[in-house]
Every structure is written in C-alpha cells, then in structure tokens.
Amino acid sequence: xxxxxxxxxxxxxxxxxxxxxxxxxxxxxxxxxxxxxxxxxxxxxxxxxxxxxxxxxxxxxxxxxxxxxxxxxxxxxxxxxxxxxxxxxxxxxxxxxxxxxxxxxxxxxxxxxxxxxxxxxxxxxxxxxxxxxxxxxxxxxxxxxxxxxxxxxxxxxxxxxxxxxxxxxxxxxxxxxxxxxxxxxxxxxxxxxxxxxxxxxxxxxxxxxxxxxxxxxxxxxxxxxxxxxxxxxxxxxxxxxxxxxxxxxxxxxxxxxxxxxxxxxxxxxxxxxxxxxxxxxxxxxxxxxxxxxxxxxxxxxxxxxxxxxxxxxxxxxxxxxxxxxxxxxxxxxxxxxxxxxxxxxxxxxxxxxxxxxxxxxxxxxxxxxxxxxxxxxxxxxxxxxxxxxxxxxxxxxxxxxxxxxxxxxxxxxxxxxxxxxxxxxxxxxxxxxxxxxxxxxxxxxxxxxxxxxxxxxxxxxxxxxxxxxxxxxxxxxxxxxxxxxxxxxxxxxxxxxxxxxxxxxxxxxxxxxxxxxxxxxxxxxxxxxxxxxxxxxxxxxxxxxxxxxxxxxxxxxxxxxxxxxxxxxxxxxxxxxxxxxxxxxxxxxxxxxxxxxxxxxxxxxxxxxxxxxxxxxxxxxxxxxxxxxxxxxxxxxxxxxxx
Numbered sequence: 001x002x003x004x005x006x007x008x009x010x011x012x013x014x015x016x017x018x019x020x021x022x023x024x025x026x027x028x029x030x031x032x033x034x035x036x037x038x039x040x041x042x043x044x045x046x047x048x049x050x051x052x053x054x055x056x057x058x059x060x061x062x063x064x065x066x067x068x069x070x071x072x073x074x075x076x077x078x079x080x081x082x083x084x085x086x087x088x089x090x091x092x093x094x095x096x097x098x099x100x101x102x103x104x105x106x107x108x109x110x111x112x113x114x115x116x117x118x119x120x121x122x123x124x125x126x127x128x129x130x131x132x133x134x135x136x137x138x139x140x141x142x143x144x145x146x147x148x149x150x151x152x153x154x155x156x157x158x159x160x161x162x163x164x165x166x167x168x169x170x171x172x173x174x175x176x177x178x179x180x181x182x183x184x185x186x187x188x189x190x191x192x193x194x195x196x197x198x199x200x201x202x203x204x205x206x207x208x209x210x211x212x213x214x215x216x217x218x219x220x221x222x223x224x225x226x227x228x229x230x231x232x233x234x235x236x237x238x239x240x241x242x243x244x245x246x247x248x249x250x251x252x253x254x255x256x257x258x259x260x261x262x263x264x265x266x267x268x269x270x271x272x273x274x275x276x277x278x279x280x281x282x283x284x285x286x287x288x289x290x291x292x293x294x295x296x297x298x299x300x301x302x303x304x305x306x307x308x309x310x311x312x313x314x315x316x317x318x319x320x321x322x323x324x325x326x327x328x329x330x331x332x333x334x335x336x337x338x339x340x341x342x343x344x345x346x347x348x349x350x351x352x353x354x355x356x357x358x359x360x361x362x363x364x365x366x367x368x369x370x371x372x373x374x375x376x377x378x379x380x381x382x383x384x385x386x387x388x389x390x391x392x393x394x395x396x397x398x399x400x401x402x403x404x405x406x407x408x409x410x411x412x413x414x415x416x417x418x419x420x421x422x423x424x425x426x427x428x429x430x431x432x433x434x435x436x437x438x439x440x441x442x443x444x445x446x447x448x449x450x451x452x453x454x455x456x457x458x459x460x461x462x463x464x465x466x467x468x469x470x471x472x473x474x475x476x477x478x479x480x481x482x483x484x485x486x487x488x489x490x491x492x493x494x495x496x497x498x499x500x501x502x503x504x505x506x507x508x509x510x511x512x513x514x515x516x517x518x519x520x521x522x523x524x525x526x527x528x529x530x531x532x533x534x535x536x537x538x539x540x541x542x543x544x545x546x547x548x549x550x551x552x553x554x555x556x557x558x559x560x561x562x563x564x565x566x567x568x569x570x571x572x573x574x575x576x577x578x579x580x581x582x583x584x585x586x587x588x589x590x591x592x593x594x595x596x597x598x599x600x601x602x603x604x605x606x607x608x609x610x611x612x613x614x615x616x617x618x619x620x621x622x623x624x625x626x627x628x629x630x631x632x633x634x635x636x637x638x639x640x641x642x643x
Contacts, residue, residue, distance in 0.1 A: 001284065002046060003297065004035030009048055009058070020063070039086040039094075047094065049083025055096060068112075070100075076111035079103050079128075084148075087133035089157075090140065097130030102145055102155075117153055117162040134183040136207075138190060146180035152195060165205070176200030176214045184233040186241070189255075196230035202243065204255075215258070217248070226251055226262035234281040236289060244278030250291060250300070271592055273298045307577075307595040310354075311621035312342070321345055321356035322370075323597070325617030327604035329375040331383065336607065336615060338622065339372035344385055344395070347622075349609070357400050365401040367393060374604055376422035378430065378443075386419025390434060392441065392448070407432050407439050407448045416463065420604065423469035425477060427491065433466025438479070454496035455484040467603060470517040478525065480514030486527055486537070499544070501532070507543035510535055515603045516560050524582070526569070528558035530603075534571060534580070547580065552587035554578050560606035562614050564627035572601035572616045577623075579630070597621035 003010045011018045037049040046058040054069035055078055071077040078098065085097030094105040102115040129148040136142055146152040151166035152175075168174040177200025184194040195203040201216035202225060218224040227248025234242045243251040249264040250273055266272040275293035282290045289300040313319040322342025329337045338345035343358035344367060360366040368391035376384045385393040390408035395401075408417035421433035432439045432448065437457045441448045450457060456464045456479065468480035479487040485500040486509055502508040511532025519525050527535040533548035533556045548556050555575035562570045571578040576599050577590040592599060598620035605617035616623050 001282075001290070002038055002040075003292065004038050004048065006034050009035055009038065009046075020058070036082075036084055037086050039088060041088050041094065042092060047086050049086055049096070051082045051084075054078060054081040055083050076109070078112045079114055082129075084129065084131050085133045087135060087143070089135050089143070095133050095143065097133055097145070099129045101128040102130050102133070115155070117155070117164070131180055132182045134185065134193070136185070136190070136193075144183050144193060146183050146195070147178075148180070149178050151175050151178045152180050152183065165210075167200070173212055175205075175212055176203055176216070181231050182233060184235075186235050186255075188239075194233055196233060196243075198229050198246075201225055201228040202230050202233075202253075215260075223257075223259040223261070225253075225260045226264075231277075231279050232281050234283060234289070236283045237287055242281055242289065244281055244291060246277050246279075249273055249276040250278050271595070273300070307590070307623040307625045309595055309597055309621055309623055310347075311597070318353040318355070320347075320354050320622060321358070323621045324602075324619055325605045325622060326372060326602060327374045328607035328615050328617055328622075329377060330607050330609050330615075331377050332381060334610060336609070337375045337383065338617065339375050339385065341371055343367060343370040344372050344375075346397075349611075349613070357395075365403075367391075367402060368404055373419050374422060376424075378424045379428075382443075384422055386422065386432070388418040389415055390417030390419060392419060392432060394443075394446075403446070405441075405446045405448060407434060407441065408436065409450055412436070421466050421469045421480075423471065423477075425471045425491070426475055429491070431469050431477075433469055433479070435465050436463040438464075438466050453479070453489050454487060455498050456481060456487060467514060468516045470519065472519055472525070478517045480517045480527065482513040482515075482530070485509050485512040486514050486517065499537075499542075507541075507545075509537075509544045510546035510548065511556075515558065518561060518563075520563060520569075520582070521567070526561060528561055528571070530557045530559075532556060534558050534561070534569075536582070547585075551585065552589075553580070554589045554591075559601050559603040560616070562606055562608045562627075564614070565612070566628070568627065570614055570616075570627060572606055572618070574600045577601070577616060579627070595623070597623050 001012045007019060009020050034051045035048055036051050039047045041047065046060060048056040048058055054067060057066040068078050070079065070081050080098035080100035082099035083096060087095040089095060096103040096105060103112040104115060105112055130145055131148050132146040134144040141157040143155045143157060144152060145155055151164060154163040165175050167176060167178045177197035179198040181196040181198055191206060191208050193205040193207055195205055201214055204213040215225050217226060217228050227245035229246035230243060231246055232244040241253040241255060243253050245251060249262050251260045251262050253260050263273050265274060265276045275295035277294040278291050280292035291298040291300060310320050312321060312323050322340040324341040326339040331337060336347040338347060343356050346355040358367060359370045369387055369389060371388040372385055373388050374386045383395045383397060385395050390406055391404045392407045393402040393404040407419060416436045418435040419432060420435060423431045430441045430443055432441050438451045438453060439448045440451055452458050464484050465482040466479060467482060470478045477489045481487055484498055488497045499509050501510060501512050511529035513530040514527055515530050516528040525537040525539060527537055533546055533553055535544045535546050537544050547553060555573035557574040559572045564570060569580045569582060571580055576596055579588045590596060597618050601616055601618035607615045612626055613624055614627055
C-alpha cells in the first residue's frame with residue numbers, strides 16, 4: 001500500500017513503513033510539498049501529484065522518479081505544479097486535474113494537452129482548479145470533472161463539448177455548493193453520481209433526470225450527516241457506504257433510509273478514529289478500511305468482522321445506565337435484561353433503546369440498591385433480580401416496582417451474600433446461589449433457607465461461593481463453586497459428590513474456582529473455571545479434559561460460554577472473546593481492535609437471543625453480534641520477493 005503525506009510517499013508492506021520523500025523530484029524536496037493524489041496505471045507505474053512540486057512518475061522496481069513540472073516557456077508542459085486529481089481512462093490516457101485546469105498526458109509526444117471548458121457569453125469564467133475526475137463505465141469517452149468554485153461539468157471527449165452543473169441560488173433543486181471535493185458512484189445505482197461539496201453537504205445527482213437530492217447536517221437530527229464539509233466517499237465490498245468529512249469524523253451512510261451514523265474521535269477512547277477530519281478512504285484486499293486523516297492514518301475493521309458496542313452516553317437518556325455489567329438475561333418476549341452497577345436495564349432490540357430502573361431512596365418498591373448482580377425468569381414468567389447484598393427482588397415489568405426479601409443468614413453482614421446464580425429445577429425448587437452459600441427460596445411465602453450440600457455450607461468459617469447452577473436432562477444438579485470445584489447433587493437419592501483439582505490424579509478438574517456449567521447438544525458437560533481454562537467432563541468416566549492457554553485460549557480465566565448453530569463455543573474471558581471449535585480444537589481469539597468493549601468480561605454476563613444474537617457484557621459495556629456472520633479471513637497474501 002502507498003500513502004501520500006506531507007513528508008513524501010510512504011510504502012507499507014504489511015510489516016513496516018518506508019518513506020520515499022527524498023526521491024520525489026529532487027533530493028531536497030521540502031516537507032511542505034503535500035502529496036495530494038496518487039494513481040497506479042495499468043503498466044504498474046505510480047503517478048504522484050503534489051501541491052507545489054508538480055507530477056511525478058514513480059517506478060516501483062527501480063525506485064526512481066521522473067518529474068513533470070510547469071514551464072511557462074513550454075506550452076506542452078503541465079498546466080500547474082499543484083495537482084489535485086489523477087485518472088486513467090479506459091483507453092489508457094492519463095488525465096490530470098491541476099490548479100490551472102484539466103490536462104491530458106500524451107505519452108507518444110511526452111506532452112500535456114490542455115482542456116479548457118467553453119462558456120457562454122455573459123457567464124462568469126469558470127474556475128480553473130480541477131478537484132476530481134470520474135469516468136462513467138457505461139458512457140465511453142465521457143468524463144465528469146469537478147472544480148473548486150464552479151460546480152462540475154460533463155465532458156464529451158470526442159466531441160469536445162461541455163455541460164456545466166452549478167449552484168443556482170434561485171433554484172432549490174440545483175447543486176448545493178459550487179466548491180466540489182469529489183465525484184463518486186455506487187455499482188448498484190449507475191444513474192446516480194454522488195457529489196461531495198465544501199459547505200453544501202452531499203449531493204445525489206440523477207444523471208438521467210438532471211436532478212439533485214441534497215443531504216445536509218441538521219443539528220436537530222442525529223441521523224443526518226455530521227458535517228456539510230464532505231471530503232471523500234467509499235462503498236466497500238459488503239455494500240457499506242462510508243463518507244469522510246471535515247470536522248464531523250467518519251459517517252456510515254444508509255442510502256435506503258437516508259440516514260447517517262457518525263464515528264467521532266473520542267480523546268479518552270484509543271479505539272476511536274484518530275481525527276474528525278477524514279480526507280481519504282481506501283479498502284484493501286482483505287476488506288479492511290483505511291482512513292487518511294489530518295492527524296494520521298486510521299485502520300477500521302469492516303462491519304462483518306466487528307462487534308456492535310453499547311455503552312453509557314451521558315447525553316442520551318435512552319442509553320445504557322452504566323458500563324460495568326454483571327449479568328444478562330433475555331426473557332420470553334425478546335427483551336434483554338441487564339444488571340449493572342447502575343441498576344437494572346431493559347433493552348429493546350427492535351427500538352435499540354434502553355430503559356433503566358434504579359434505587360430511589362425512601363421508596364421501598366424500588367431496587368434495594370443499584371448494584372444488581374443477576375437476573376432470572378422462572379417458569380411462571382416472573383422476573384427475579386438479585387443484588388450484591390443478598391436482596392432478591394420480584395420485579396413487576398409493567399410498573400417497574402419490586403417486592404424483595406433478604407437471602408442471607410441472620411445476623412451476618414449483607415455484603416457477604418451477593419446473589420450470583422438462580423435456577424428453578426424441574427421439581428419446582430428455586431435455588432439461589434450467593435457469595436456465602438446456597439439457598440432454597442419459597443416464592444409463595446417469600447422466605448429463604450440456607451442449604452448444606454456436601455462441602456457446600458458445612459464450614460461456617462469458610463463460606464462457599466456459588467457461581468453457577470445447572471440441571472441436566474437426568475435431573476442431576478451441577479453446581480459451580482469457589483473453592484469447592486464442581487459439585488453434583490441428585491435430589492432423588494440425595495447423593496452429593498464434589499470434583500476438585502488433584503495434581504496427582506490425571507483427569508481431575510483443572511481448577512477449583514468454577515464460573516459456569518452447561519451442557520452441549522451432544523451431552524458433553526462443559527465447566528468454565530477462573531484459572532484453569534475450560535473443562536470437558538465425561539459423565540461416564542468422570543474424567544475431565546482441560547483446554548487452556550496452552551491450547552490456544554486467550555486466557556485461563558473463562559467467565560461464560562454460548563453455543564452457536566455450528567457447535568462452536570464462544571467463550572468470554574479476561575483477555576477478550578474466543579471462538580472454540582470442540583470437534584477440531586481450533587481457536588480464534590478476538591481483541592479490542594474488532595470493537596470489543598474491552599478485554600475483560602464478567603461472569604454471568606452473556607446471553608443468546610432467540611434470533612441468534614449473542615450478547616456479552618464486561619467492565620466497559622455490552623457487545624452484540626451474530627456468530628454465523630463472523631467470517632474468517634481467507635485472503636492469501638501474494639508472495640513478493642524483495643531485494
């Protein structure tokens with residue numbers, strides 16, 4: 001990849017950058033000679049247009065430059081040393097947009113032919129500065145040329161005729177502004193030419209009807225384009241349309257809805273775009289989007305490989321109330337419920353809006369505090385919400401009011417009984433796991449009782465934290481604990497058995513801090529741990545097989561897991577997300593660069609919707625994605641041998 005900068009041209013080979021600034025024109029090229037435009041012709045030469053230093057032809061093989069500069073004594077020289085646009089037409093001719101007009105390079109005579117648009121008597125003389133050149137694929141020998149101050153024109157090369165399109169203050173349906181930055185066209189709408197202006201927003205020009213539709217910034221409409229100074233445009237291979245602006249960052253444009261979503265520079269977020277002034281866009285062979293800005297180069301991961309991110313926005317009342325998320329639960333109506341350090345959140349995927357429910361001092365029908373730890377919907381569709389101090393709430397979704405009880409031992413501090421897990425088993429028993437042990441709750445009387453099961457709760461001086469409760473099809477209850485490992489309990493026989501790590505026993509569990517227990521479609525029991533990675537448990541042999549960092553996982557701390565339609569396990573860890581394929585052992589890890597809320601996720605903070613969307617929450621927000629759309633990069637880079 002080649003980049004034009006204030007410091008010459010720069011080559012990026014996928015590993016490092018190399019500057020060629022000293023070779024352009026002369027060894028003493030000044031830094032102020034901005035490289036404004038570049039083009040690789042069909043012969044492999046790279047043409048470099050600068051502001052102040054003319055046009056250069058670069059041979060990538062010999063690393064040599066041939067320079068073309070304006071010579072006032074030579075009519076065949078280039079019109080001006082400020083070059084703003086380059087285009088190679090279907091016949092192989094090079095067209096050059098300069099500050100003094102449009103040139104066509106004649107390679108046979110090694111000279112430049114100057115093209116001057118005609119104008120009618122009485123009209124102001126058109127500005128000479130050319131900013132963009134576009135050739136319509138269905139209109140041979142026809143160029144569309146934009147200018148800085150005089151709109152744009154259609155040039156019939158063979159007939160040497162010109163048709164101008166300018167702003168007319170008396171005609172609301174004309175071009176919105178005469179200072180044009182670029183011309184662009186989508187492959188799926190060949191009749192529309194997109195025209196970006198400096199101050200007039202974005203124009204959609206219908207070439208058949210000669211009509212304009214204008215998109216301008218509306219401060220009262222968050223879905224309008226973020227700036228009226230539009231610099232560049234790109235439709236990527238997935239059909240997404242990107243628009244770079246001056247002062248408004250990068251916009252994702254949906255032409256069907258006529259709406260824009262802006263991506264701004266956020267100084268406190270290193271993952272945001274590095275500048276709000278985007279001057280160029282390019283998509284490489286792997287589908288990665290590159291944005292050239294006034295403050296450097298930005299690499300943007302394409303949407304199909306990216307995770308949707310939801311975070312708290314202090315200026316938006318319908319955003320997430322807090323970024324630290326404890327647990328997620330989708331109810332039977334498709335609403336996602338989110339527990340956080342800022343109360344309870346209700347997320348409606350259809351409207352993409354959040355509603356928060358928080359503690360109100362003096363009102364006993366609200367949450368007991370804002371630190372909501374876990375959420376569960378029972379068979380009667382009642383929503384239960386547990387907090388960090390042992391308060392279990394029965395939440396009324398219609399009124400937002402609660403009735404709550406205390407789930408903890410009497411005369412003990414509340415902060416020792418944070419509710420971490422809930423499960424209603426097939427016999428109707430409602431189990432509640434806390435930081436200090438296991439309880440059974442009678443929902444009719446709204447009372448709770450402490451339960452001792454084997455090693456769980458039998459030593460008051462060493463409480464057992466309950467992180468996960470799962471009932472398998474055989475009605476066996478599996479309890480993930482810390483530090484008692486995995487505990488198996490069958491209510492019919494009353495038999496309790498615990499599985500703890502034993503370094504001397506091959507096939508034992510890899511760690512005693514169990515964060516989550518679940519069963520896959522093939523009957524395999526999977527056990528996530530905080531320190532020993534992921535375990536697969538064979539119920540028949542009662543042996544564990546562990547998968548850790550040595551197996552390719554990003555971390556040995558695994559908080560949760562969801563299964564996709566292909567049988568892959570998606571694991572949340574304290575080092576990002578991981579897609580693990582049990583059949584092959586193949587692992588693909590995902591970090592912050594693809595849009596994760598952060599590298600650290602939280603236990604219980606994961607949920608899969610009925611529509612297939614996976615949600616994972618962590619310490620800095622919520623991620624959502626369709627696992628089946630997360631495609632692997634199958635691009636095989638070409639092999640190049642360099643000296």
